[in-house]
Amino acid sequence: MTIDIIFKLILIASIFGLSLVTAMYSTLAERKFAGFFQDRLGPDRAGPYGLFQPLADGLKLLTKEEIIPESANTFLFLAGPSLAMLTACMTSAVIPWGTYIEVDGHKLPLQVADINVGILFVFGVVSLGVYGVMIGGWASNNKFSLLGAIRGASQNISYEISMGLSIIALVMITGSLSMREITDQQSGFHGMNWYVIKQPLGFLIFLICSFAETNRTPFDLPECETELVGGYHTEYSSMKLGFYLFAEYINMFISSAVMATLYFGGYNFPFMHDLGLSQNVVAMLGVGALFIKILLFIFFFMWVRWTVPRFRYDQLMRLGWQVLIPLAILNIIITGGVVLFFQ
Amino acid sequence: MYLLQEIIFVFFTLLTLVSAVYMAITTNVIYAAFSLLLTFIGVAALYIFASAEFIGLTQIMIYIGGILILIVFGVMLTNKVGNQPIRAKSINTVSGLLLSSALFTLLMNSIMEINFSKLPWIKNGLMVSGNTTPIIGVNLMTQYLLPFEIIAVLLLVALLGASLIAGRKDN
Secondary structure, three states: OHHHHHHHHHHHHHHHHHHHHHHHHHHHHHHHHHHHHOOOOOOOOOOHHHOOHHHHHHHHHHHOOOOOOOOOOHHHHHHHHHHHHHHHHHHHHOOOOOOEEEEOOEEEEOOOOOOOOHHHHHHHHHHHHHHHHHHHHHHOOOHHHHHHHHHHHHHHHHHHHHHHHHHHHHHHHHOOOOHHHHHHHOOHHHHOOOHHHHOHHHHHHHHHHHHHHOOOOOOOHHHOHHHHOOHHHOOOOHHHHHHHHHHHHHHHHHHHHHHHHHHOOOOOOOOOOOOOOOHHHHHHHHHHHHHHHHHHHHHHHHHHHOOOOOOOHHHHHHHHHHHHHHHHHHHHHHHHHHHHHOO | OHHHHHHHHHHHHHHHHHHHHHHHHOOEHHHHHHHHHHHHHHHHHHHHHOOOHHHHHHHHHHHHHHHHHHHHHHHHHHOEEOOEEOEOOOOOHHHHHHHHHHHHHHHHHHHHHHOHHHOHHHHHHHHOOOOOHHHHHHHHHOOOHHHHHHHHHHHHHHHHHHHHHHHOOOO
């Protein structure tokens, strides 16, 4: 009993640390990739290859003057970034990071909470995520912030629908809402039985929707600097701004993890059961495999950001309501037919 | 372990009640909307305590992720008309208090009289352990198909009506 609790605490601490470190270095990677795509060097002054740049940025944000606008609602102004950070970190609890490791005959699963409605939990947290943007944007008492907040909220609820519909098609195949069970189902065929093969259209819809849910380009209209100054965080400064920017990177990390888990086999990797290694080694290799998948997705997010221009607002709404939702419903019908046929 | 559960339960009950009361008495509309958010979270947590995690998370997704966002939307856009923040005044305090306490007494009485732990469907529910989602799905598609379909048609009609009203072009 105690070993379980101690292990859970260590697990929570290390997941928290890992997501923060990944998010921290994503900021550097983003600038490096931006440099690469635009044929320049990117940050290279702080440490070798600019490796200390995130630390310098963090220190800079911490030491900046903290400004709370006089006409802003102070309580909600502070609640906004905190809520954004909280909801960004919450989803990692249900993601299975690895199979299990054995210590003294105890089976310790590498997952904080294996709840049997894991996917619903992810959606619940995603829908809570809007409030950070909305509260912050409204409390700033600034027209641009409010416009950004409204854009963020309407974009989030629009794309949540097609995201949910694309997941329904997946759940029709898996027959389970538990993230761990879905991952384990993908371990067949030498760890290559990934759901992206059975659900290509569903994955595409899910991918587009995660871009919209994380407010990344081409869906970064809530903070569109050409129209709205800085969007919902125009009035924020110091570490509160840092929280908003950081939450975006954590969100990117988490949604990459969700996509890798649901569609790309999670911690399964090719020939995982054929190598003849002990369970602990396989589990650790699995964690590594999941992280490689996550990093590839993060790279994809950045690749798209520096390649595709931003949508216009009406284009964004049309894509969400008139293209993605009908496609997702079509996907459900096709999946239903195929499931019935093979029954 | 039991004590911890008790503490968490009391915390969420208090969260629900306090935020609900605050929502009723505050004059600031936006505070009311956000305390409604806390009420919904508390109720969802109570559902999860009753081993109905599917209902609890659906509550969060639909009420917090959908309905409340629309309410907050409306409040945000209309909160300041001509630099004058809208204030919700409390009117009919006495009659409202009387009516709600009467309703509370009625509900409380009937809940006490029914004696839930003796009801057959509660006993059946207690035997279900673990994952309730497949059971809910199967029951919705078999035993309760007609109500389910009626609700679906009702929602469709509401949707059509809303888009008709929103899309009407007055000359």
